[in-house]
Amino acid sequence: xxGVMQNPRHLVRRRGQEARLRCSxxxxxxxxxWYRQLPEEGLKFMxxxxxxxxxxxxxxxxxxxxxxxxxxGPSILRIQQVVRGDSAAYFCASSPRDRVDQPQHFGDGTxxxxx
Amino acid sequence: KNEVEQSPQNLTAQEGEFIxxxxxxxxxxxxxxxxxxxxxxxxxSLFMLSSGKKKHGRLIATINIQEKHSSLHITASxxxxxxxxxxxxxxxxxxxxxxxxxxxxxxxxx
Numbered sequence: 321x322x323g324v325m326q327n328p329r330h331l332v333r334r335r336g337q338e339a340r341l342r343c344s345x346x347x348x349x350x351x352x353x354w355y356r357q358l359p360e361e362g363l364k365f366m367x368x369x370x371x372x373x374x375x376x377x378x379x380x381x382x383x384x385x386x387x388x389x390x391x392x393g394p395s396i397l398r399i400q401q402v403v404r405g406d407s408a409a410y411f412c413a414s415s416p417r418d419r420v421d422q423p424q425h426f427g428d429g430t431x432x433x434x435x
Numbered sequence: 436k437n438e439v440e441q442s443p444q445n446l447t448a449q450e451g452e453f454i455x456x457x458x459x460x461x462x463x464x465x466x467x468x469x470x471x472x473x474x475x476x477x478x479x480s481l482f483m484l485s486s487g488k489k490k491h492g493r494l495i496a497t498i499n500i501q502e503k504h505s506s507l508h509i510t511a512s513x514x515x516x517x518x519x520x521x522x523x524x525x526x527x528x529x530x531x532x533x534x535x536x537x538x539x540x541x542x543x544x545x
Contacts, residue, residue: 351531353531353532353533355533355535361537362535362536362537363523363533364535365533365534368531375531378532379532411478413478421483421485423480424468424533426470426477426480427477428476428477429478
């Protein structure tokens, strides 16, 4: 069984460009979570989505960042007009349902570097 | 003050030693996770627990809900155990977000 797939593994962008990070959850999982790990810092929650719905985006910066999880296809985290401070590792996790006894399965992350 | 605190931040051990990593939290939780992150790699979920103790191979995780404290133990440590170990909590019974500790960098020397 394939795990959570994130691509690309590494992404380099220049300041002002757009970055698109993709996450395909495990088969049968309809809940997706995005986390960010800034250099030398711990992981921080960004957004929680179910198919076609944003459930909790309280960790997302108000500007330039957006996320979606369409009915078909992967979840996308989009960062517009990237700045140096966006350089980080972005992790996606998925679970089959929103229950306390359901663990979240993590992908290998996308390392975003802004030149 | 962070809601989830881990200690120590860095830990160096010799192969074969018994290792303990601690996690304290200040909020009500419904579950606690222990995660492992290798350099440049992804994150692997080791344990999810809400009470008592769990064991998997050489790894043991315990939690004391009243004291808001959890420990991760590694018996007969090996250099391949070298990684960052992260404690994360799921708050309350509503909402699915995880809140993470800063991680403990473990290095096991041969």
